[in-house]
Amino acid sequence: MSSEVITLAHGGGGRRTGQLVRNLFLKAFSNPLLDRLHDGAEWEVPAGRLAMSTDAYVVRPLFFPGGDIGSLSVHGTINDLAMCGAWPMALTAAFILEEGYPLSELELLVSSMARAAREAGVPIASGDTKVVERGSGDGVFLTTTGVGRVPEGIHIDPRRARAGDWVILNGPMARHGVAILSVREGLEFGTSITSDSAPLHRLVRSLLSALGEAVHILRDPTRGGVATALCELAQAGAVGVRLHEEALPVEPEVRAACEMLGLDPLYVANEGRCLLFVEAAAGPEALRLMGPGATRIGQVVAEHPGVVVMEGSLGGQRVLDLLSGEQLPRIC
Amino acid sequence: MEVCGGQTHNLIRFGIDQLLPPTVQLVHGPGCPVCVTPLAVLDRATEIAATPGMVLVSFGDMLRVPGSRDDLLGVKARGGTVRMVYSPLDALKLAQKHPDQQVVFFGVGFETTAPAHAMAVWQARRLGLANFSLLCSLVRVPPAMEFILTAPGNRVQAFLAAGHVCTITGLSEYLPLAERHRVPIVVTGFEPLDLLSGILLAVRALNRGRCGVENPYSRVVKPEGNREALALLDEVFEVCDRPWRGIGTIPASGYRLRPEWAEFDAELRFPGALESAPEPPLCRAGEVLLGSLRPPDCAAFGRQCTPESPLGAPMVSSEGACAAYYRYQRARV
Numbered sequence: 097m098s099s100e101v102i103t104l105a106h107g108g109g110g111r112r113t114g115q116l117v118r119n120l121f122l123k124a125f126s127n128p129l130l131d132r133l134h135d136g137a138e139w140e141v142p143a144g145r146l147a148m149s150t151d152a153y154v155v156r157p158l159f160f161p162g163g164d165i166g167s168l169s170v171h172g173t174i175n176d177l178a179m180c181g182a183w184p185m186a187l188t189a190a191f192i193l194e195e196g197y198p199l200s201e202l203e204l205l206v207s208s209m210a211r212a213a214r215e216a217g218v219p220i221a222s223g224d225t226k227v228v229e230r231g232s233g234d235g236v237f238l239t240t241t242g243v244g245r246v247p248e249g250i251h252i253d254p255r256r257a258r259a260g261d262w263v264i265l266n267g268p269m270a271r272h273g274v275a276i277l278s279v280r281e282g283l284e285f286g287t288s289i290t291s292d293s294a295p296l297h298r299l300v301r302s303l304l305s306a307l308g309e310a311v312h313i314l315r316d317p318t319r320g321g322v323a324t325a326l327c328e329l330a331q332a333g334a335v336g337v338r339l340h341e342e343a344l345p346v347e348p349e350v351r352a353a354c355e356m357l358g359l360d361p362l363y364v365a366n367e368g369r370c371l372l373f374v375e376a377a378a379g380p381e382a383l384r385l386m387g388p389g390a391t392r393i394g395q396v397v398a399e400h401p402g403v404v405v406m407e408g409s410l411g412g413q414r415v416l417d418l419l420s421g422e423q424l425p426r427i428c
Numbered sequence: 429m430e431v432c433g434g435q436t437h438n439l440i441r442f443g444i445d446q447l448l449p450p451t452v453q454l455v456h457g458p459g460c461p462v463c464v465t466p467l468a469v470l471d472r473a474t475e476i477a478a479t480p481g482m483v484l485v486s487f488g489d490m491l492r493v494p495g496s497r498d499d500l501l502g503v504k505a506r507g508g509t510v511r512m513v514y515s516p517l518d519a520l521k522l523a524q525k526h527p528d529q530q531v532v533f534f535g536v537g538f539e540t541t542a543p544a545h546a547m548a549v550w551q552a553r554r555l556g557l558a559n560f561s562l563l564c565s566l567v568r569v570p571p572a573m574e575f576i577l578t579a580p581g582n583r584v585q586a587f588l589a590a591g592h593v594c595t596i597t598g599l600s601e602y603l604p605l606a607e608r609h610r611v612p613i614v615v616t617g618f619e620p621l622d623l624l625s626g627i628l629l630a631v632r633a634l635n636r637g638r639c640g641v642e643n644p645y646s647r648v649v650k651p652e653g654n655r656e657a658l659a660l661l662d663e664v665f666e667v668c669d670r671p672w673r674g675i676g677t678i679p680a681s682g683y684r685l686r687p688e689w690a691e692f693d694a695e696l697r698f699p700g701a702l703e704s705a706p707e708p709p710l711c712r713a714g715e716v717l718l719g720s721l722r723p724p725d726c727a728a729f730g731r732q733c734t735p736e737s738p739l740g741a742p743m744v745s746s747e748g749a750c751a752a753y754y755r756y757q758r759a760r761v
Contacts, residue, residue, distance in 0.1 A: 282485075282513040282522065357514065358489070358746050410620055412443010414756040420735035424488030425514055426746040 100199040107193065107227025120203060121223060124210035129186060129221035137186060137221035142245050147182035149173055150241040158205065158235055161275045162290030163367075165238055166209030171295050171367060172318070173242040174216055178297040179314040179370070181252035181304055182244030186221035187213065189240050193225065194233035205236060216295040218242070244297075250304055256312040257333035261396040262379035264372040266299065267292065267389035268345040269322050273364035274353045283425065285356070289349055294368030302385050303372065310378035315371045322393075323362035323416045325371055326404045337404040339394035339416070358426030363419055429576070429719050430626075431569060432459035432590035433747025434618050440752045442620045444627075452631060455583060455719035456752075458572050459590050461537045461565075462489050462745035463717060464672040468704045469565045470495040473534050475700055476563065477508040482698075483526065484563075485511045485519040486534040492735075492744040496705035516541075516548035516562075523552070523560040532694045535564045540592045542566045542683055543657035546664035549685065549692045561694040564684055567670055569593050570601040571681035576718055577609045584719060586630040588616035588623070591645045596661075598653025602641045615643040664689055673741060674707065674714030713740035716749050723750040730754060 105112040122130065129137040153169045163171075170187065177184045189209070193202065213220050220240075271292040278287045296316065303311055313333075317325035322344075330337045346354070346361045354361045373396060374382045383390050404416040430436055436456045439445050445454050458464060474495045477484035484500065491500045491512065504510040509529075513519055516533050523531040535545045545566060552560040569590060576584055589602060594615045606613045612633035616626030625644050633639070643649055661683070670682025685693045707713075710728045715721035723729050723742070733739040735754060742748030 282511055282518050285514070408442050410442050410444065410447065412446045414441060414443060417755065417757060419755075421492070424491055424512065424746070426487065426489045 102193045102195055102197040102199060102202065102227055104195055104227050104229065107225060113225065116225065120206055121225070124206045125213065125220040125223070127219035127221070129219050130223075137188075139186070144248055145246040147177050147180040147244045147246050148242070149176035149180070150239065151176060153238045153240070154234065155276065156234060157279055157281075158201070160279050160291060163293040164205055164208050165236055166205035167212040168293050168367060169238045169240045170209055170212035170216060170218070171293050173240040174218055174295045174297050175316045175370075177242045177244035178295075178300040179252070179316050180244070180246060181250040181300065181311075181314065182246045183301060184216070184218045184242050184244040184297055186219050187240050187242045189220050189223040189238065191223070191225045192233055192237040193227050194235050195227055195230040197235050202236065212295070216297065247304065249308060251309070252311065252314050254313055254315070254329055254332040257329055257335045257373050257396045258312060258375070259335060259396055259398040260376045261312055261373045262376055262382070262392050263326070263337060263339070263394040263396065264374065264379070264382055264386060265322065265345065265391055265393050266370045266372070266386045267368070268347045268350065269317070269366055269369060270346060270350050270354060270361035270364035272367040273321070273359075274350050276365075277357065277425075278353065283357075285353070287349060287353060289353065292366055292368035296368065296370050299370065299386065303382060306385055307374065307378045307382060310375040311372065311382075312375070313371070313373035317366050317369055317371055319365050320419070321361070321363040321365060322369075322371065323360070323404065324418055327416060327418050329371075329373070330404050331402045334401045336397040336400040336402070337394055338397050339404065339406045341406055342409045343391055343393050345389070345391045345393070359423045362416065363423055429455040429457045429584040429586075430588040430616070430623075431457040431573065432593070433463070433745065433749065434592075435459070435588060435590065435616065435623060436749050437747065437752045438618055438620065439623055440756050444620060444623055448627070452627065456716070456749040457719055458576070458672065458675070458717040459538065459569065460717070460742060460745050460747040460749070461567060462493055463713065463741040463748050464567060464675065465490070465493070465536050465565045465741070466671045466673050467496055467707060469563065471497065471702060471704045472695065472700045473563055474498055474500060474503045474508075475702055476532050476694070476698060477503045477510045478506070481528075482530045482532060483509045483511055483522065484532050484534060485513055485522060487514070487536065488512045489746045490534060490536055492738070493741045494738050494744075497702075516544045517551065520548055520551055520555065520557065520560060523557050524555070527559060530559050530561070530698075532698070533560070533562050535562045535566055537566055538569055538590070538593050539596045540590075542665065543596060543654070543661055546660045549664050549689055550660065552692060553689075561692050561697050562685065563694040565670075566665070566683040567672065568667070568681050568683065570605055571678050572672070574605060574609075575675075575678045575681070577611065579718065581720065584611070586612040586634055587614070588626040588630065589613050591615055591617040591622070591649055594643075594645070594649045594653070596654050596657050598649075599641050599643065599651045600653075606639050606641050610639045612639050613641045615641065615645045615649050617645045617648065672717070674711070674717055708739045711739035713742050713750075716742050723753040726750070
């Protein structure tokens, strides 16, 4: 079926829909929850609290260095659950396909999605497919929803920042956003930078089981980057955040690409990164658990509540604020 | 005065202006090509973008600049075709890919990017691209420096010249300027150490009562400039008088296509139909661009004028002085 394209019949609910579901989705995603072919998935409810999250994916282009919309939609929702302190139990996936989209490309996306789910150990338990007329979509729009379980005694809350907390980032920033820009039509530039898209639930589990209540906040700095996430957290907790410019981890190639495009890496999207606010006493252990890429980038302070301040390498300081929109590449 | 908006942003971003003694005051210059693009040209660009069958191609930081009716992002949201690229040559690729559409490149910039525009036009002729043209609003720096030095009430005693611009032009136009007005001009890069060494050399020259051109940015700038780029510029463009938004017409401050390249001139190919509205009276962007008004001293700054709803271009351009002050919000630290 590889020379075929998506037609409105694939979304009509009839035979073609059934073929698409059986031959593509069920084959790729097969798991006991999905294979029952019920209208929804059901399973025993564990003790404790549940977490739920949903995310819509509209990335362009659909395939980018280091990932694609399929793997991204799995990692993204798993990470949103993980940032609540939850262990992801199952995902659902809703596909909005544009009429005329090549089936061979859809197969690639679905198999990438299935691989990401398998590697993460999280089943895709239920799904839906709709087809919209040509021109009404952009190839594939994808929404995933996830449910996870929060272990006893874990309370991750964006309002829990306390003065003295260490602010730790688990790896160099801005890779995902730069990788996407490097292949966007009209802006292409040659680079070996790949997206950092990756699931974070195992890292979070090891942090929570070792440090428990000392972990105050987890946040994945996706759209808007590290700066936007920190501004939101400073406001939510009515605390100040101070960053050390020289501590901010940016790979040289990413930094060069950002300089060329006139982008501040602090505001560029990440997909496999995690910001951690942790009690100072547990900071060194958190750094050890997060691996060699992790860096302490700053700390929480009682002064200037709601404001993120960057201490520059020369001794000057400046406020990091929310941007009014997306960063746009500059002239020179 | 640091001439270039990129320098302004880094001076404020790294807090260098905070670290200087009070006797050294930095005045922000007009070096933001987006900011000085005349309203009439921007309106023409939005008109082109809104026309079916036409594609307006632009650098990213032009998209949020307010025209008299709309900005380019607004035109795009209402169904116009606006494409963002990093180089004028990318617009040629779009023209080749979409032969049924008229592709217009919005040419905004200083001498730094002017050669890439010249190359795009030159290549378009070589490729026989009948659906490519240039809406040209390219400007030149030395005439603007001269304009500032001769303006009544001028406070500028020394210049940090824009390093990237000098990469192309070399120093030949700056030597007579320094002589004529008895000012030190220091060719300065953009990294914090470049900026600090530029300031140091300018202060030393002033202390010793010397004028002239110094080039501590010699790792990038050669005295003769980039000869190939200058030859190409001269082949495709000629110098013309050009209006600067908020400032007025500065003699010999622009480039336009030579008559033998007029077939690629978007203004001739697509004459505009709409009149531009006057600038909002509250906006004092012209004074900011000439260094006679600090952005936070403008009554509209952060009140009627914000990045979400700008009155003038310096609030939204990535090189605009108002944007630098707004973004790094000193007052709140």
